[in-house]
Structure formats: structure tokens, C-alpha cells
Amino acid sequence: MSSKPPMRDALVAAAFQLFLERGYEQTTIDDIVALAGVGRRSFFRYFPSKEDVVFPDHERCLADMTAFLSSGGDEHEPVRRVCDAARLVLRMYNENPTFSVQRYRLTKKVPGLRAYELSVVWRYERALADYLRGRFAGRPDGTLQADVIAAAVVAAHNNALRSWLRSDGQRDAGAEVDHALGYVQSAFGHPPVRPVGELQEQRPEDVVVVVSRRGAPMWRVVQEIEAAFGRD
Amino acid sequence: MSSKPPMRDALVAAAFQLFLERGYEQTTIDDIVALAGVGRRSFFRYFPSKEDVVFPDHERCLADMTAFLSSGGDEHEPVRRVCDAARLVLRMYNENPTFSVQRYRLTKKVPGLRAYELSVVWRYERALADYLRGRFAGRPDGTLQADVIAAAVVAAHNNALRSWLRSDGQRDAGAEVDHALGYVQSAFGHPPVRPVGELQEQRPEDVVVVVSRRGAPMWRVVQEIEAAFGRD
DNA sequence: GACCCGGATGGCACTCAGTGCGCTCCAAGG
DNA sequence: CCTTGGAGCGCACTGAGTGCCATCCGGGTC
Numbered sequence: 001m002s003s004k005p006p007m008r009d010a011l012v013a014a015a016f017q018l019f020l021e022r023g024y025e026q027t028t029i030d031d032i033v034a035l036a037g038v039g040r041r042s043f044f045r046y047f048p049s050k051e052d053v054v055f056p057d058h059e060r061c062l063a064d065m066t067a068f069l070s071s072g073g074d075e076h077e078p079v080r081r082v083c084d085a086a087r088l089v090l091r092m093y094n095e096n097p098t099f100s101v102q103r104y105r106l107t108k109k110v111p112g113l114r115a116y117e118l119s120v121v122w123r124y125e126r127a128l129a130d131y132l133r134g135r136f137a138g139r140p141d142g143t144l145q146a147d148v149i150a151a152a153v154v155a156a157h158n159n160a161l162r163s164w165l166r167s168d169g170q171r172d173a174g175a176e177v178d179h180a181l182g183y184v185q186s187a188f189g190h191p192p193v194r195p196v197g198e199l200q201e202q203r204p205e206d207v208v209v210v211v212s213r214r215g216a217p218m219w220r221v222v223q224e225i226e227a228a229f230g231r232d
Numbered sequence: 233m234s235s236k237p238p239m240r241d242a243l244v245a246a247a248f249q250l251f252l253e254r255g256y257e258q259t260t261i262d263d264i265v266a267l268a269g270v271g272r273r274s275f276f277r278y279f280p281s282k283e284d285v286v287f288p289d290h291e292r293c294l295a296d297m298t299a300f301l302s303s304g305g306d307e308h309e310p311v312r313r314v315c316d317a318a319r320l321v322l323r324m325y326n327e328n329p330t331f332s333v334q335r336y337r338l339t340k341k342v343p344g345l346r347a348y349e350l351s352v353v354w355r356y357e358r359a360l361a362d363y364l365r366g367r368f369a370g371r372p373d374g375t376l377q378a379d380v381i382a383a384a385v386v387a388a389h390n391n392a393l394r395s396w397l398r399s400d401g402q403r404d405a406g407a408e409v410d411h412a413l414g415y416v417q418s419a420f421g422h423p424p425v426r427p428v429g430e431l432q433e434q435r436p437e438d439v440v441v442v443v444s445r446r447g448a449p450m451w452r453v454v455q456e457i458e459a460a461f462g463r464d
Numbered sequence: 465g466a467c468c469c470g471g472a473t474g475g476c477a478c479t480c481a482g483t484g485c486g487c488t489c490c491a492a493g494g
Numbered sequence: 495c496c497t498t499g500g501a502g503c504g505c506a507c508t509g510a511g512t513g514c515c516a517t518c519c520g521g522g523t524c
Contacts, residue, residue, distance in 0.1 A: 007502090028480065039503040044482065118354050119347040144412055147391045148384045148419075155383030159376050180376055187380075187419055239473090260509060271474040276511065 008046045008056070010036045015053045020102060024054075024110045051116040054103060058120050061092045065124065069131040078135040079149060079189035082128045083181040086157040089124060090177050093161060097169035104165040125154045149188050156180035240278045240288070242268045247285045252334060256286075256342045283348040286335060290352050293324045297356065301363040310367040311381060311421035314360045315413040318389040321356060322409050325393060329401035336397040357386045381420050388412035 014036040018027040029050060033040045047053045065085050074081045093100040107113040132146030139145065160180035164173040246268035250259040261282060265272045279285045297317050306313045325332040339345040364378035371377065392412035396405040 029482090030480085041483095041504075042502060045502080048482090050481070114354075115347065115351040118350040122350050141411075141415060144388060144391050144415060148387045148412075148416060151383040151387030152380045155380045156376060159379045179373075180380075183373060183376060184380060261511090262509085273475070273512095274473060277473080280511085282510070 005046070007036075007038060007042065011038070011043060011046060012053055012056050016099075016102065019054075019106055024106060024113060051113060054106065054113055055117070055120055057092060061089060062120075062123055062127065064088055066127050069127060075135075077189065078132055079153075079185055082132060082150065082153050083185060085128060085131070086124075086153050086181065087174075087177060089157065090161060090173055093165075094173050101165055101169050104162070121154060121158070125150050128153060145188075149184070152184045152188065153181065156184045237278070239268075239270060239274060243270070243275060243278060244285055244288050248331075248334065251286075251338055256338060256345060283345060286338065286345055287349070287352055289324060293321060294352075294355055294359065296320055298359050301359060307367075309421065310364055311385075311417055314364060314382065314385050315417060317360060317363070318356075318385050318413065319406075319409060321389065322393060322405055325397075326405050333397055333401050336394070353386060353390065357382050360385060377420075381416070384416045384420065385413065388416045 011032060015027070015032045018031055018035060029040060029043055032053075033043050043053075047056075065088050068085050068088060069081070074084075107117050129146050129150035132149055133143050136142035136146050157177055157180065160176040161173070164171050164176050243264060247259070247264045250263055250267060261272060261275055264285075265275050275285075279288075297320050300317050300320060301313070306316075339349050361378050361382035364381055365375050368374035368378050389409055389412065392408040393405070396403050396408050
């Protein structure tokens with residue numbers, strides 16, 4: 001399906017070889033194209049800027065994410081769905097752990113690459129926030145909640161991802177991200193608010209008790225109360 | 233206290249005049265220094281890059297924020313303190329509303345400026361997260377919670393800030409930010425989460441809501457509450 | 465006043481990222 | 495065979511950012 005341009009891969013390989021052995025800023029585009037044996041102009045045909053060669057597959061991953069969010073499914077648990085979308089990014093990192101660890105070490109010390117990574121992450125966050133804004137349309141503070149939850153999901157994902165990268169890919173990336181995203185879901189999503197008692201088969205004059213541990217947000221409690229009264 | 237270099241202000245004024253009348257990318261450093269009547273080299277003495285002239289006071293604001301967080305006070309409500317720190321940024325924007333609105337319009341359409349703004353925002357977020365990490369040291373998921381809460385605070389602040397900027401500074405910036413930060417505090421902090429009824433003096437993390445449909449007898453309500461609390 | 469000194473400024477040349485344009489080469493297809 | 499279009503290449507150009515040195519100027523010293 002996707003044609004593999006060998007030149008692109010050759011440029012990435014040459015670039016990383018030089019970046020690792022002499023540093024990012026000490027490597028010029030001419031150095032890269034000389035090592036790859038291609039013309040200078042061809043570099044900019046595959047990568048719009050020098051930074052892009054460090055993140056060669058994020059464009060594809062971002063497209064995957066928007067496609068995943070566009071395809072419906074699990075409509076009434078948007079937070080969970082957004083967490084699943086974030087896991088796509090982890091999957092990409094996990095496809096090539098050694099490459100990811102090398103890149104992490106590079107971005108950690110080069111300010112320009114950190115800044116570029118921020119703009120990449122920002123686009124992921126925007127994709128999540130836009131999805132949530134659509135799901136939360138009509139709620140009183142819909143866009144606010146969407147933006148905050150998207151930021152929290154991204155922050156949790158990145159926290160776990162970096163912890164995994166710092167371990168040189170030794171730890172279990174999936175477990176760490178699941179744990180981190182679980183924290184966000186417990187703060188914003190359904191799980192932590194569990195009805196005590198037989199909510200399912202409640203008789204009309206029954207008493208419903210909702211207990212929330214771990215500081216669930218007030219609006220979630222209100223939402224649960226409304227659900228208990230059968231309003232939706 | 234703070235010496236006022238007139239040259240710096242002249243450069244900012246000249247730069248914005250040109251940015252607004254002919255666009256950011258269409259304006260070169262030479263254009264700016266020619267209009268300001270200074271040498272080209274002096275520009276880079278005051279601003280390390282062309283982007284920096286668009287955000288002339290963020291460096292000072294960031295220093296204010298770290299100073300505010302370093303000076304102790306309100307030790308046992310870290311989330312509230314971090315929200316107060318975020319309000320410092322709003323205050324800076326609010327000191328010069330017309331300038332802030334102009335800059336907002338500029339950064340909205342120039343991708344390079346958006347990317348630079350991200351790196352600025354990231355430094356604020358790091359300052360907040362580092363403070364929270366210190367406060368949460370020892371907690372099981374301390375760094376995770378610190379990162380997530382910092383991201384949520386920044387997202388909420390920016391959501392309100394942008395809403396205010398989009399209104400050309402007409403709406404009440406303080407009120408909008410207070411509302412947005414209140415949402416975050418209600419999700420992560422103790423105080424705003426208040427149980428319905430008279431159950432305030434619980435463990436801070438526990439929220440108990442009792443809903444009684446169709447007038448159940450009082451003893452049933454008490455029974456359910458006791459069951460909920462005795463459950464573990 | 466002569467002298468000196470340090471900081472602020474200006475001028476200049478240089479590197480390097482990124483762009484526009486026109487050229488060649490080659491493979492597909494008539 | 496010729497045509498055509500895309501992929502690669504070479505080259506010249508713009509503009510950001512840097513290093514270096516000359517200059518200017520205000521203040522302090524003798």
C-alpha cells in the first residue's frame with residue numbers, strides 16, 4: 001500500500017548516525033546529504049525542515065489518530081476513547097524502541113528539538129481536544145472540559161512514555177501508560193464513581209448512595225445523581 | 233529598580249508596527265532596525281531571536297512565577313497555590329490588553345509564532361509541575377499527579393485567556409480564569425468539592441452523596457450511609 | 465585637562481537553513 | 495521513435511543568527 005522510498009530512509013539513517021556521533025547542531029544538511037549520497041535539494045523534498053528528520057513518522061501517526069477518532073464507536077465514554085487514541089502514539093514509539101530511546105536522548109539535550117517536539121505534541125492534543133469538544137457540545141463548560149481533559153491525557157501519556165524511555169525501553173511501556181491514563185480516567189471518567197447498592201434494580205422508593213473515593217470532580221457527582229434520577 | 237532601556241521598547245514598537253501592517257514573515261530584521269534607527273546587531277543583543285520580540289515580557293513573568301512558587305506560603309494547598317501562580321500570567325496579559333490582543337491575532341495566524349508560544353507555555357508548565365513534584369514527593373504517583381495537574385491548570389488558564397482575547401479584551405478576564413481554574417480545582421483539589429448535605433468534615437478525598445427517591449424513610453438513608461462507610 | 469576604562473553600540477563578514485528555478489535523467493506509454 | 499511527467503540535481507539567492515573588532519561615550523582618576 002504505502003510505497004517505501006528508500007531515499008527517505010537513507011536520509012533518516014544518515015542523519016541519526018551523524019546526530020549521535022557529533023551532535024545535532026554540529027551536523028549540517030550538507031553533511032547529511034553527503035553521507036547519504038544524494039543532492040542537498042532532495043533532503044528538503046522529503047523533510048520540510050531539519051527538525052522533521054528527527055520525527056519521521058509522527059505525521060502518519062497523527063493521521064492514524066484523527067482517523068481513529070473520526071470512526072465512531074464507544075460514543076458515551078469519550079474519555080476512554082481519547083485515552084485509547086493516545087495509546088496509538090505509544091504503539092508507534094514501541095514499534096522501534098531503540099530508535100525511540102536514541103531520539104529521546106537527542107531531544108532531551110537539544111532545545112530546538114524539544115521546541116519542535118512540543119509543536120508535534122500540541123497537534124495530538126488538539127486532535128483529542130477537538131474530538132472531546134464535539135462530544136461535549138452542549139454541556140455548560142464543554143470546551144473548557146475538553147481542553148483540560150485532553151491536556152491531562154497528553155500529560156499522563158507523556159509522563160509514562162518518558163519514564164519508559166528513561167529506562168531504555170526495559171520497563172513495560174503499555175502497563176505504565178495504562179496506569180497513568182487510569183489516573184486521568186479516575187479523575188474525569190466514570191470508573192471511580194461507583195454506585196453502592198443495587199442501582200440496577202432500584203425500586204421506586206429505594207435509596208441510592210453514590211460513594212466516590214479519590215476526589216472525583218463535583219460535576220461527575222452531579223452527573224451521577226442525574227443518572228440516578230433517570231434523567232438524561 | 234528595573235532600568236528602562238528605551239532601545240528595547242523602540243525595537244518592540246517598530247517590530248509590531250511592521251508586523252501588523254505587512255505581516256510577520258514579510259518583515260525582516262533589517263526592516264525593524266531601519267525603522268527603529270538602530271544597528272542590526274543591537275537587535276540580537278536584546279532579543280536572541282526574531283520570535284522573542286513578540287513576547288518581550290514573558291521572561292520576566294516566568295521569573296516572577298518561580299519566585300512566587302519559591303517563596304513559601306499555603307503549603308498544604310498546592311493546587312490552589314499553582315492556580316494562583318497561573319494567575320500571574322493573566323495579570324501580565326491584562327496589564328496591556330490592546331497589545332495582548334494584537335499579539336494574539338499575530339500568533340494565531342503565524343505557525344512559527346504559535347510554535348514559539350508553545351515553548352514559552354511549556355516553561356510555565358514546567359515551573360508549576362516542578363513545584364508540585366516537590367510538594368507531592370513521597371506520594372505513590374507524585375510526579376504523575378504533578379505533571380497532570382500542571383497540564384490541566386495551564387490548559388484551563390489558556391482556555392479562559394484565549395476566550396478573553398477573542399473577545400478583544402471586552403469580557404472580564406479575571407472572572408473567566410477564576411471559573412476555569414475552579415473547574416480544575418474541583419477536579420483535583422480539596423476545597424471546592426463539597427458534599428451535598430452536611431458531610432463536610434470527611435476525609436478530604438471522600439465524597440458521599442445520598443439520593444433518596446420518593447421519600448424513603450430516614451432509617452433507610454442512615455443504613456445506606458453506614459453501609460457505604462463501613463464497606464472498607 | 466589628559467587619561468583610562470568598561471559598557472553599550474555599530475559595522476562587517478561569515479555560516480547555514482530554507483526556497484525558487486531550471487536542468488537532466490529516466491521510465492511509461494503513445 | 496517521440497512525448498511526457500515525475501524524480502533527482504545544481505545553483506543562486508534570501509534571511510536569521512553569530513563572532514569579531516572598531517567606535518563612542520560617560521565616569522572616574524591623577
